[in-house]
Amino acid sequence: MAFSLNISMDRWTGILKVPLYTNSTTYYRVAASLCLSPSTKSLSVPAANAIFFNGDKIKGTGNPVIERLSDLQKIAEILVSKFGNSINARVVEAPVFNGPFAVYKDFIPSVNEYGEPKSYDADGFPASSSIVLLLWNCLKEVLLLKVLALVFHCSSTLLLGFSKGGAVLNQLVTELGFAPVQLTEDVSLANKKDQIIPNSKDGFLNSIAEFHYVDVGLNTEGAYVTNQDVITKISERLVQGAPGIRFFLHGTPRQWCDRDRIWIRKEKDEFFQLLKEAARKNMGKLYIRERLYFGNKLPDLQIHFEIIKHLDVS
Template sequence: MERWTGVLHVPLSQGGPLFRVAASLILTPSKALAVPRANSILFTGDRVRDTGEPTIERLSDATYLAGLLAGKLAGEANAWVVDAASFAGQFAVYRELVPSVDAVGDPERYDPTDLPAATGVANILSHCVGEIQNMIRRGSLKDSENNQEPSASLLSHSPPKTIILGFSKGGVVVNQLVTELSCWASKSTNGLVDVSQRNPALLILNLLVPATASDVLSTISEFHYLDVGLNCAGAYITNLAVIKGIGNYVSQITDNLRFALHGTPRQWSDPNRPWILTEKDTMLQLLQDEAKNCEGRLLLSEKKYFDGRPLSLLMHFEILEVMDVA
């Protein structure tokens, strides 16, 4: 199946800072955007430049990562790679998605009020799809818009699953979304999207990407932590109430929810930041406790890569190439 691959710059709101988004998206035979099985969204970390290491330079390129991620996903899935909209020097600042971060992007807490990360993800993807569809309409495939009108075949589709990945500093967005899912689920009376009740004007958009905060949260099937780490506390969720909320949510739905913790000695064996390992172990234990009450639907995995090698910046990036996300 053919793919559209490219880079877009989109704001969350008019006049706001631009998010740089690289994407690898499946196409129909007529070159329209196809309905994917899943949307996999990777949030990147701090900038690392002029290292002199070709592997690090390659794995710092969002476009390369989008293609890499697409190749790792089973079936017909879209890959999105999102850089922070703002940087303080080299430090990624995801303030638009995690309002509680400080000037260098470190979180003071994770506050679910108004669901900023889920709302932001929906806006980013919706704006990206709109721009891509405009590109298609301006191109040679002038009939592609007609190919995406609501039809009986599309009505039979379920919304694609959403897979969330955070690399390094990008883990703060994962934590924010976990916190928002826990809060949203406790208040929601209907955690599943009913496509048949969708406004027809939103049908196509919702079948391509989640169009609202509730759509984002209700379709999340996996959270992947990719060698996350901070120079302060908050790399992993250790809030018991949040994890209990996740357990309650999974116990009430029919689908599985997966947490996968991927790490290297760079983060999990750093003698100068021992709290990272402590937080990881705490989160894993809390999830394991909740999984006992979820009839096998809360899935957990933990994998350490490059064990036995001296910790290095190179291994921190190499995890992106060797990570097992299937």
């Protein structure tokens, strides 16, 4: 059911509470900001779908900056301001919390009780399958079933993972390496159709255009992908004709300079180097950019959230 909603001239915005499966006892809170056609007030075809996976819950800080940037709807507004008014934006909160700790158990089955991943494995493609199902269920909740008959594959998907939400991106990167290749010519043909969201995990994985790691970090190892085989497979996909893909590593001293969790910086550097080596083999089809924000500030909690507002996605 929708907690709140607002319909303006060009967008539908609201906070949804949706189950992933019928009769499920757990629900996802999703902030959505969707393009509307000004003439019909129905969904219009977006230039891209931006999906943001949030991290652990932070409450009672008394810091207005942190409180504001912890609000799902505010983050959705920021995504639209960053990527443009022609996108559909969705901000996903984990369905289960152990105290403040987010547990994305549908996306990463091998997690401990605190939501820390034990490993990343493409077997069964849990993250991509769950995302497609979640997107469809969100649309059903806003009672737009009459539009869904037009839906096939989406033109492109922009993925963002904030803090622990980066673990979902790692699972998706792993699954992408093992996904069947949809050739660029096929993607171009599909883009001529009316498209809102993908209707299969393969369609979703082939629609991914960008990964944005937003100050990601964990209390255990696994904040970034360090499996060379996974990056090699993604590189091979590009050689076979898969659409190009861009990786952005956004960070602050909060994560990249944490002396108590030195593995975060080490994993980030290893991930960046693996991507850099793969980029040399793909003639511009793999793009990698690393950005440090607030480099002259102490590694506190506020800059960890402020990065969301200051993201440079160009």
